[in-house]
Amino acid sequence: MALLVSMAGLLNSRMKKHRETLHMKFVDEFRDPEMAKRVLARIHRLVGEIPAAQKRPLQIMEVCGGHTHSIFRYGLEELLPENIEMVHGPGCPVCVLPMGRVDDCIAIAEQPNVIFTTFGDAMRVPGSNKSLQQASAEGCDVRMVYSPLDALQLARKHPDKKVVFFGLGFETTMPSTALTLKQAEKERIKNFFLFSNHITIIPTIKAILDSPDMDIDGFLGPGHVSMVIGQAPYEFISMQYHRPLVISGFEPLDILQSLMLVLEQLKAGEASIENQYKRIVPEGGNLNALTAVSDVFELREFFEWRGLGSIDHSGVRIREAYARFDAEKTFKLPNLKIADPKSCQCGEVLKGVIKPWQCKLFGKQCNPETPMGALMVSTEGACSAYYSYGKIDAKNIA
Incomplete structure (x- = not known):
């Protein structure tokens, strides 16, 4: 179904000379590569x-x-x-x-x-x-x-x-x-x-x-x-x-x-x-x-x-x-x-101190099939997102 939405002021008022106003009707338009x-x-x-x-x-x-x-x-x-x-x-x-x-x-x-x-x-x-x-x-x-x-x-x-x-x-x-x-x-x-x-x-x-x-x-x-x-x-x-x-x-x-x-x-x-x-x-x-x-x-x-x-x-x-x-x-x-x-570093990841792939368990003992930490459970968890979509060097999780 069409979403009658408007993405006004794509570039904010501080850059008026570059200002564009889009009238978006479909979700795909929020994913426009150009x-x-x-x-x-x-x-x-x-x-x-x-x-x-x-x-x-x-x-x-x-x-x-x-x-x-x-x-x-x-x-x-x-x-x-x-x-x-x-x-x-x-x-x-x-x-x-x-x-x-x-x-x-x-x-x-x-x-x-x-x-x-x-x-x-x-x-x-x-x-x-x-x-x-x-x-x-x-x-x-x-x-x-x-x-x-x-x-x-x-x-x-x-x-x-x-x-x-x-x-x-x-x-x-x-x-x-x-x-x-x-x-x-x-x-x-x-x-x-x-x-x-x-x-x-x-x-x-x-x-x-x-x-x-x-x-x-x-x-x-x-x-x-x-x-x-x-x-x-x-x-x-x-x-x-x-x-x-x-x-x-x-x-x-x-x-x-x-x-x-x-x-x-x-x-x-x-x-x-x-x-x-x-x-x-x-x-x-x-x-x-x-x-x-x-x-x-x-x-x-x-x-x-x-x-x-x-x-x-x-x-x-x-x-x-x-x-x-x-x-x-x-x-x-x-x-x-x-x-x-002690081996689980969810706390450090949650606070942004380390990235998920820097956790010693990431992709090894802890993965979406056998999660040890809560961040690997939910699709909204940082570890799950990294595992599913992040380009992680295979040698880091081998």
């Missing part, structure tokens, strides 16, 4: 005009795992100047799930009369001893669903079972979970439970900016999260940390244009929040979604992230008004903090 060449030419010129880029590579972090996947799928990183380094951020919720929370999932699934439901990409995330997929093979009733409403329907069909939904994801998926809980409350369904592992993007970016071993020059902001939260929550990045962030779409030209806008700001010595993805992201976000989330969830004091440690106010829990649906209050959980194997 337009990509023109934007790339501008990127190469800009980098040559930024003093900092002459001393060291500029580090631009794409926060969202969806961007990481697109960058590798379309080979964008190979087209960029050598003095631009793309840092692959922690925006893949499966990838930052710590082993202890996976063990909690398995502890729930192993209890009698439980149907444990989850999105498919969480099935193979390793816990300390096994994954949910392995628990299913051992006889646990673990089912893949496409939405929390699928889990609620299972609760209706199996009133003699306790149906647990594994709530996972950033603000993108949080509203659908909240609305499902509100529907369960409305219908007075008593056998539906939520194990909330939803996380929030803003404290995560702040933790990255505060990290002493990271020096990010600018950000490509997550498109889908921003569709819910809007533009304003990112303002602290420009005001307090003086870094530019451009909310980006996921097609090749979206990403290239967003990168170009970041570089325009760096050249001008500016730091502001821009929205390249205006065709999807409203400035104020989605009020209905935000209201549902606020009704059902509240911030946790802290939440544990794989590779990043404990981050204050970075996760949400169920409010007391909906406590009867809270799996953490219904089931006895191990609730242990379990460190990744």
